[in-house]
Amino acid sequence: MSHHTPAKRRGDRKAAVGNVGRPPVGWAVPGILFFAVFAIVPLAIAVYLSFCEWDGLNSPTPTGLDNWTRLFKDSEFGQAAWLSLLLTTISWAFQTPVALLLGVWAAGRQRSRAVLSAIFFIPLLLSTTAIAMLFHALLDPNFGVIKEIGPWIGVDPNVMGSSTGALLMVAFVGGWQFMPFHTLIYQGGARQIPEVLYQAASIDGAGMVRQFFHITLPQLRHTMTTSSVLMIVGSLTYFDTVLIMTKGGPGTDTTILPYLMYRTGFQTYDLGYAAAIATALVVVATGLSLILVRFSGFGSMRSTREGM
Amino acid sequence: MRSGIFTPGTRGTRWVAAGAAMAMAGLLAGCGSGGSGGGGGSITAYVYGDDAVKVQQAAVDSFNKTSDVKVKLVSVPGTDYVNKLRSSMGSPSAPDIFFNWGGGSIKPYVDSKDLVDLTSTVKNDATLKDGFLPSIMTAGSLDGKIYGVPMRGMQPVMLFYNKSLFAEHKLQVPKTWEDLQKAITTFKAAGIIPFALGGADKWPELMWMEYLLDRIGGPEVFRKIQNGDTDGWGDPAVLKTAQTVKELIDDGAFGKNFNSVDYGNGGAPTLLNKGKAAMHLMGSWEYSTQLGKAPEFAEKDLGWTAFPTVAGGVGDPANVVGNPTNYWSVNARTKHKDTAIAFLKTMASKTYAQAVVDNGDIPTTSNAASLLSSSPNPEFANAQYQMVQEAPSFTLSWDQALEAQYATPMLTEISKLFAGTTTPEKFVEAMKATR
Structure with a gap:
């Protein structure tokens, strides 16, 4: 290697003049302050409120564990937790394979792929609200597109009126919007895979399918963890689409946890109980992310290129 | 892993921001005993x-x-x-x-x-x-x-109807429950939805509950509930109301799709002005809505009347519900x-x-x-x-008459009743139990 990459050069200088290249701790102060004021403090207050009764008008009155015991007995919370779990699973199972295949395909350097990738990316740039309203109109059983093409593709035009249909549609719309983002992650991941692995495999006589399963997939393990964590946390906190497309209906059959929290907090004004739901959601989402990171070996930062 | 501002990864932060807003409202409430603005x-x-x-x-x-x-x-x-x-x-x-x-x-x-x-x-x-x-x-x-x-x-709630559909099928505007049944049967046979209903918005369903309960049990039943007595939901008239709703749904009075039809975005009002539905129970603003969406229909074909009587009901048919x-x-x-x-x-x-x-x-x-x-x-x-x-x-309107802490669960239970995910009996039990 005769030429220096910029990264290398910085590394050299660092080695030469000690710690100069690294900014002092002071630089992190704005970030830490911002995070504390807008994340840590509100979170702490929300946890505090979850032990209070508060209608938003009078001062909060502490009620001990009331909200929490209610949480575990509340059948509506149970249903919402189940629906959240279901939505998360469906979203993951729907988005991962498609995003993975698209991402790997888009990793190729051909111009046609670059153009198509740019087109695929568009849904992510639209506002969630606009997308939800668009699909809401498309899925109108009497005047929407679904009335014309629904019967052709075997979808009941009243899909938003059925419990299963509405949940699947919410998952579909969310997937449609966020798949490009995960495609992008996988595209980046796939481009990192050293070309030599494929060259070696070709010499050994492995075909494309075999290369995919024995090189691409294992090499994308950490990418998959990253994408899955984002997907799971994203689905658990999914809200705007439900608000606009179903309002939690039919009945309560798409009332997932964030929507239940919104309804309890900002429509029923039972802010203490809403804070308990929110806190539970934070705990579950954090827990799931940690478990996922631990079991995938992502946390220990084990390389996918051992022995190379 | 860093994520951009529009990625799903930042949804978490959005909730934290909402939490911050809640928290600040709390701080303000705590020290908000000063003079008025x-x-x-x-x-x-x-x-x-x-x-x-x-x-x-x-x-x-x-x-x-x-x-x-x-x-x-x-x-x-x-x-x-x-x-x-x-x-x-x-x-x-x-x-x-x-x-x-x-x-x-x-x-x-x-x-x-x-x-x-x-x-x-x-x-x-x-x-x-x-x-x-x-x-x-x-x-x-x-x-x-x-x-x-x-x-x-x-803004009283009135029964709006499509005049030409009634003329075409030689029907009288319903004054009694019998008239109503006849209209339902006739329109169904002709492939027309008897009543447009924006079930996806939930509140249009409430209007049916309000009028049915008023006609069946009189205004006293709800007045008792409004005065804070949740046992008032145990009145037999409430159960009868819920059962009547279920009968109407099973009978196809609202068509099959009403759970995914809304009031805004041209759902239910459009069904009425396109002649796909014959009647629409709605607040008096329906007139201006129709005037905006289909002026010709609003001026020529849009009729209005009071909600009919219900067989065996004791409520005065001159009573009105809605937003006074x-x-x-x-x-x-x-x-x-x-x-x-x-x-x-x-x-x-x-x-x-x-x-x-x-x-x-x-x-x-x-x-x-x-x-x-x-x-x-x-x-x-x-x-x-x-x-x-x-x-x-x-x-x-019940959702205005009751405090939010009762009104929101009520709307939820009513939408479950209309969606068929609860029974009239369970509806009554759930309403009696609202805190």
């Missing part, structure tokens, strides 16, 4: 921001010409109104006067002693006492006390109570009533009858005014 020589009035604001703005402008203390009108966009009002009422920047729906919408403020009791003011003032229709004044009061002065048009009107209430912490009340008095004036009429609404003042001929549609205006004037009882 609008210091110096002015008072602030919050109004629900929609097309009718110009009427209130004109009233404010003419009031300010003669008053030393000026009124400042703040128009809060409709969807944010309830939340904005709620968070500012607990803060030092609370309005002096504010728009509301009476009943449960002001109950929390009455409970926290934030409102001026206007009962004696109204009784001792001829302008206010005789200025408005009696059923309207009662509908907005709480426990017999008056906290609000009517300030906008009335909106009210101004006065913040107890205002520094200029006299100015506020003087402004409220202008609501009973003929000039103001005329401005309401010109905007296409029906004022609730007792002098309105003579003004209605100048309304954009005198026929509709008169029918509506008469209906309300002759009504022995005007029940406020």
